[in-house]
Amino acid sequence: MSLRTRSAGRTRFGRLGLVAALAVPALALSACGGGGSGSGADSPYGFEAEEQEADSPITVWVDASREPAVDAFTKAHPDVPVNVETYDGGANGSGSFQTKITAFDQAGSGWPDVVFSTQNNDAAWAAVGQTPFAAPLDQGYFDQEFLDGFTPGALDPTTVDGTVYGLRNDLASVVTWYDQSLFDEFGYEVPTTWEEYEELGKQVAEEHPGYIVGSVGDAWAPEVYFWGAKAPINTVTGTDGFSADMSDPTTVKMAETLDSLIDSGSVVQDSVFDAEFVKKYTGKVLMLPGPIWFSGALFQNADSLDAPKGTIAAGLPLAWEGEEAATGNVGGGTWFISQHSKNLEAAKTFLEFVTSADDYQVDLAPGLPAYASAADKWLGNQAKSGYFAGDFAEDVTTASGQVWDGWGYPRFSQEAVFAKTVTPELAAGKKLVDLLPDWQTALENEAQVNGYTVE
Known part of the structure; x- marks a missing residue:
């Protein structure tokens, strides 16, 4: 699959069906590639990470509805190179996210840095295995103060065995x-x-x-x-x-x-x-x-x-x-960061922005943000608009x-x-x-x- 930087354009890949292989745990793969940046408690991220390349672009998968989030991020952070790919977001349980990641696990390469999924239950598989795809986010990677800013209960669907593996985009009650x-x-x-x-x-x-x-x-x-x-x-x-x-x-x-x-x-x-x-x-x-x-x-x-x-x-x-x-x-969607990312700082900056920044969640997002401060402002905007009875x-x-x-x-x-x-x-x-x-x-x-x- 060829990739282009965000400034050069986008790529798309088609909807992929569920296959029996989805039930098979991901193969045990080394997360270090050519030498990791520390494991577990020794790592500033709380997991064994790839050797980091601070200037490397991050590859982000989104569905068509989240393209404005990427646009808002690249406008606010023009110094962060982003390769963006659009896919179906796992809509209606297509399984495309898991299917592709399973294939990359078997190949030992190709993982995206950030993925948006419409399916909150993806954390249940993305967080398991000897080398899970999803990075734990509350073991030192993200500041607890930032995580505490989410509406109470919003991160429950993405919490597995007490560890947070994804950030909710919006509340979908x-x-x-x-x-x-x-x-x-x-x-x-x-x-x-x-x-x-x-x-x-x-x-x-x-x-x-x-x-x-x-x-x-x-x-x-x-x-x-x-x-x-x-x-x-x-x-x-x-x-x-x-x-x-x-x-x-x-x-x-x-x-x-x-x-x-x-x-x-x-x-x-x-x-x-x-x-x-x-x-x-x-x-x-x-x-x-x-x-x-x-x-x-x-x-x-x-x-x-x-x-x-x-x-x-x-x-x-x-x-x-x-x-x-x-x-x-009904959905609401979740953002995941890959444990295989070689630019975890850029991925972190991206997730903090798309989940909490006014530039996207308040001004552009179609639904109620999961991040509490953005949710208050979004509701305020709806009230001021006078659109709803x-x-x-x-x-x-x-x-x-x-x-x-x-x-x-x-x-x-x-x-x-x-x-x-x-x-x-x-x-x-x-x-x-x-x-x-x-x-x-x-x-x-x-x-x-x-x-x-x-x-």
């Missing part, structure tokens, strides 16, 4: 997006429970056909609906235990709720990022449970729903009647603290399993509740392939 102007026009009340949500969906289908209250057309649908419903179908115990209980009453109840709304037509099976979704549902999205980053990716995006100012609100997560509200998390800042902040902790981060993608096992069967007309046993089997098989003991 699920909120209840709704169009206030349509609720006013139709005379509806915004639901606060899943039961009210189902009732409203049926009413909308009858009284205003063509308008929708949700979508299950993307691979992250389980993280929106089943995680928010507190369904115990993605449970990780310790480092090697996994369970998925599709017979749990909560799991079944959510599946039946979605079946009912899919049948009515008010929950659709289109991906929110398909041109067809935009064509059919612009101006007709009454409600859409989804992550905070829908704010910039969908509603304020001129190429997507492009909702008029003052119409869209981010409501609080829904709850089962009589229970406390909980919510799921309702109390956007308060509701988003509340939702960020309601992510249910019963959903784990295994070494495989829940999204990929759902997309392969459930999505095509739903499209063929099968009921979600009838697909639960097959879904459970697929998850358990994937867990076993990845070295988990299924409980």
Whole structure:
């Protein structure tokens, strides 16, 4: 793969599928190359590093949505040479990140210095092995004061056995997006429970056909609906235990709720990022449970729903009647630094900038930054813009603290399993509740392939 410096242009590599080799631990490779800069406690980084080359460029992998982060960094730090490659970011559990790193491990060379992944569960594999890809970040490499600046809990998905291996880009809690102007026009009340949500969906289908209250057309649908419903179908115990209980009453109840709304037509099976979704549902999205980053990716995006100012609100997560509200998390993304990097100082400077600097996280980022001070300013900007209806800042902040902790981060993608096992069967007309046993089997098989003991 040829590389060019950031000033000379970009390179792209295509989407790569999952392969069976993903389950095989990385080969034991020397991290030192021709002589390391110290191991463990002797290293200023907390791990055995390559011989450092202070002027060497860093290679950074990002998805297309994070290209503005690289642009902002190179503008702020023109003295740091960056080779940038765009890839799919592991979207929908494609496994491209892990596939490429596995190949580089086998070859003994080729690793990038920095990688952005949309999948928070990548830390589970990138942090393991005799020579893991991901560098530990809290063993002397980054200042603890900087790490403490992240919103409490933001780094939990990237913490393995008490060590931080990645920095979160943004918080992706699920909120209840709704169009206030349509609720006013139709005379509806915004639901606060899943039961009210189902009732409203049926009413909308009858009284205003063509308008929708949700979508299950993307691979992250389980993280929106089943995680928010507190369904115990993605449970990780310790480092090697996994369970998925599709017979749990909560799991079944959510599946039946979605079946009912899919049948009515008010929950659709289109991906929110398909041109067809935009064509059919612009101006007709009454409600859409989804992550905070829908704010910039969908509603304020001129190429997507492009909702008029003052119409869209981010409501609080829904709850089962009589229970406390909980919510799921859809990505948010993680930045990793490679233990193989020969310019760890430049990689550190890059990560500090893209996760916390106002130039990117406050001024350009489409979602709520994971870094607390940037998050406060980002919310302030949204409030000042007057774009969103309702109390956007308060509701988003509340939702960020309601992510249910019963959903784990295994070494495989829940999204990929759902997309392969459930999505095509739903499209063929099968009921979600009838697909639960097959879904459970697929998850358990994937867990076993990845070295988990299924409980």
